[in-house]
Amino acid sequence: MEAVEVGIVIGGYAVTILLLPRVVLARRESAATMSWILLLIFVPGLGALVYWVFGERRLKRFVRKRRGATRRFEVALPAGRLKRSEAAESKLDETDRELITIITKLCDDPPLGGNRIEHFSDPDEASATMLQAIGNARTEIHFSVYLFRPDEAGTAFRDALAAAARRGVKVRLLIDDVGSLWTRESFFNVLREAGGELAVFLPVSPIRGLYHANLRNHRKILIIDGNLAFTGGLNVGNEYGGLRRRRFGPWRDTHLAVRGPAVAAIQDVFLEDWFFVTNKEVDHAEAFPPLEPAGDAFLHVVPSGPDSDWEVIHHAIFTIITKARHHVYLTTPYFVPDRALLVALQTAALRGVDVRLLLPSRSDHAVVFAAGHFHYQELLRAGVRIFEYTKGMLHAKTVEVDGRFSTIGSANLDLRSFRLNFELNIVAYDARAAEELRLTFLRDLESSNEVGVERVDAWSLQKRLGIATAKLFEGIL
DSSP: OHHHHHHHHHHHHHHHHHHHHHHHHSSOOHHHHHHHHHHHHHSHHHHHHHIIIIIOOOHHHHHHHHHHHHHHHHHHSOGGGGGTTTTHHHHSOGGGHHHHHHHHHHHTOOOEEEEEEEEEOOHHHHHHHHHHHHHHOSSEEEEEESOBOSSHHHHHHHHHHHHHHHTTOEEEEEEETTTTTTSOGGGGHHHHHTTOEEEEESOOBTTTBSTTTTOOBOOOEEEETTTEEEEESOOBSGGGGTOOOSSSOSEEOOEEEEESTHHHHHHHHHHHHHHHHHOOOOOHHHHSOOOOOOSSEEEEEEEEOTTSSSOHHHHHHHHHHHTOSSEEEEEOSOEEOOHHHHHHHHHHHHTTOEEEEEEESSOSOHHHHHHHHTTHHHHHHHTOEEEEEOSSEEOOOEEEETTTEEEEESOOEEHHHHHTSBEEEEEEEOHHHHHHHHHHHHHHHTTEEEEOHHHHHTOOHHHHHHHHHHHHTGGGO
């Protein structure tokens, strides 16, 4: 037995030595590289396995497949895809143009005018509205979600989708394999039997492959009849409807309903993901009905993913923060920023901008939660104000700046959302939308405690060590 144990240890270190050059040569930040090196050295056998599954992104092969699917998808799109914002340029405010130019170049699409958006800060209200919209659907329902639980809320959504399919609505549901890991596909048999379609994004298994376990579809999209879209932070599960109160308290999330030309751009994102997973086209006449102006909001639909040349949402949020002149109000449940975003927040505060960061006071991801605390001191000393939400589990992902710009979506302020996940945010150039989000933020502060420098300075040595240890692994969280 001793010989076997020695052999396992030697083998583990041999694999570590072989993997180290790959880790060093990979295009990552030094923090992420160091995190993997520490894991490989201190847990040689298990660390090598974890790296092979989660650290090796094998992006070249994946990107080739994804972009090939994208090219075939774009050929099948209606010719009018790039003509949706014909009136946009003439109506945009000149002070917004620099930001709009940057985001347009990042995502290769212009902002779309003529939209109406509705915010939901109450998950119960958002879920009820989406279920009602599913019940009213007449032609198509496209639903993409990261986490779909087989609980009371999941059953309600599944049965509503199945009922729509029975009355002749074309229902397409896309779930993420890792996010919905504990939901058996048999749970959706009711939907399949009713005529609906189910697809699973990048299934992970020893047979089908483990290498893409790190590349997840974190988007939340619901499109009804091609003319109404919902997107934001809401998954499908009891806690997202505020029903699970025992561990973290009621869930606090932010979701959007969108009407107008931007719905077609959101539809693009869903159909590209659907085509990538299923290799199936859809009837574009039904998917893209004529969309009349529904309001006066200009919206940028900003998708991001590991197949892009840019970290699109990261760059967009960075740019929005650097454009701030009066205030930046930022809400995120998972805070693992890179150095660029930290500097953007610090320099904004140092030049007199009112920068406020709203984070949870407790979290369902303990290591991520601890790693985020590492940055409190340097942010506070620059003048950034930090608040921790105490009323329940904070899951909203929003940024509001100067009463002019706002963004709501699925992306957390962490490296995973910026670099590994497929995400979707909406950037609104609309004063009314920004004001509504500002008021929501200020209401949330009433249920929050402000974190001061004195409190951080008083942290115990044990807490500091725990936070510093978690920080070592922030590059792989």
